[in-house]
Amino acid sequence: MTIDAVVYDLGNVVLHWAPEVFYDATIGKDRRIALFDALPLHEMNDQIDRGADFRQTVYDFADQHPEWGDEIRMWHDNWLQMASPAIPESVTLLRALRAKGIPVFALTNFGVGTFEVAEKAYPFLTEFDKRYISGHMKMAKPDHDIFAALEADCGVAPDRLLFTDDRHDNIATAKARGWNTHLFEGPAGWEACLKRHGLL
Template identity: 35%
Template sequence: MSETNQPADPPVRHIVFDIGKVLIHYDPNIPYSRLIPDESERNTFFDTVCTHEWNLEQDRGRGWDEAESLLIEQFPDKADLIRAFRLHWHEMVSHAYDDSVDIMLDLIQQGHDVTMLTNFAADTFKEAQDKFPFLKVPRGVTVSGEIGMIKPDREIYEVHAKSFDLEPAACLFIDDSEKNVEGAIAAGWQAVHFTGAEKLREDLTRLAAL
């Protein structure tokens, strides 16, 4: 189940955006296409060394020094490539999704209550805010790396709702990950799976939030 709009749902009063792949682009292949030109070799590197699961622990709050040391101990011949992940991180967030950002800013301008909930390392999120100032516009944000929790764990949704005084059933969560959408629904929120700005506009209109 990736989205809800049951008649029993209360009106949407809080809109909560994910960030990566909803408002800004994220792709580790951007710098690594240069660092590891061979696609097969690059895919193997991401599958076995700097994996999604490894990176997710930084989103949970693990420091980069510890993260790099753990991998370098296992793959000493890949030390420079491992360190390159953080060193070239800024290249991975190459651009904003202007159409999605416009939707978010329009919602705020119309007086809707907009916050953000993201899996993001604490230090790279600050860099992202500097690079993309619109990330400072919503009422607030819960950053996983700052609180030691990650989506789709139920606790992070509960912490976000409590931190910003949100009624869970009146929250509409927007995320590109179906697992995170399902996590929000399990926490009692309404949620939609983000696949593009056009569908998001349709979802918001259908839910009378736009």
Template identity: 30%
Template sequence: MVLDLGEVLVRWDPLPALAAGVGEAEARAFLTEFDFDAWNHEQDAGRSFADAFAWLDQHAPRWSRHGRAYLEHFALSQVGEVEGSGAVVRALLAAGVPTFALTNWASETWSAALERFEVLRTFDDVLVSGEVGTAKPDPAIYAMAAERFGHPPSSLFFTDDKPANVEAARAAGWDAEVFTGADALAAALVARGVLDPDWA
């Protein structure tokens, strides 16, 4: 079993972190008028925040303080666990199912997540995109994950909230489903014989 983390196990919302530094109106402007997702994806793929801030200073100085506020208050973007997902992970581990995570996450903020969420420390292994320099849906990260986790692609079941990441996993030979909630994930695992029907 391989799980994505953001919006699968951990709720992530950049707005509170940004608002803490620049106010809600400016935070919303940054998220709607600037391509925050593309900028943030570069950190997930290994770019340092120092380089990310330098890029803003050069190419989009209007948003320089917003980017810095996001990192300064990053802990506020982790708004809690996704309801029910932690229980599914613990059930998998209790059943002896090898359970891994494949996450798009900046290396510089990963330790904060590990410290806050105990469930992240229960996986057999976690491949963090920012630590390996490539991010989903790049095919390279799926090959890297299969090799690192020690299981052939055809034996891996993956769930992610982003359809593009799921499609990339399927193209890599994985079994994969879009995450729509913990109940649906548990049902998919029961259907595949990974969890017993009475797992809860």
């Protein structure tokens, strides 16, 4: 089957997303484990990814849990350190695809405010032909609706899309919709996938 467009996840595909690594380095592993065991920080972040205000969501959550207030506010104040560094090999592959005239889209769970921060730090985020950002769309992976919205907007048939993501649940939804998929475990495997499909 011919691939007409490639769809990239962003976190852990073109840039690292590792809050736990940041907290381990900042407050120590034991305290980080206690923090993440005590509070649903990733669920808080999911609200941001679905369109909630970045700063207000984090700071309100900190006010609700004053015993962890300083640590929670780091999610906002030190966010870029959690979303770093870039994965340069993946960016190189993105640029190689576009240089061949292959449309490349981003489909990502990203808040409005966090994406503004990331875009300033990582100018390559502007290089996608289309960007489907969950915070702007007020829907998020792995729900089917965000995949359906991409299909409707880009006009490419599902079986002509090739999607890479590092999460099994997101891959499962794409497969269920008829997309071609690749579970991202590193840029070398992704490059090999692109070559198998004759795209590079």
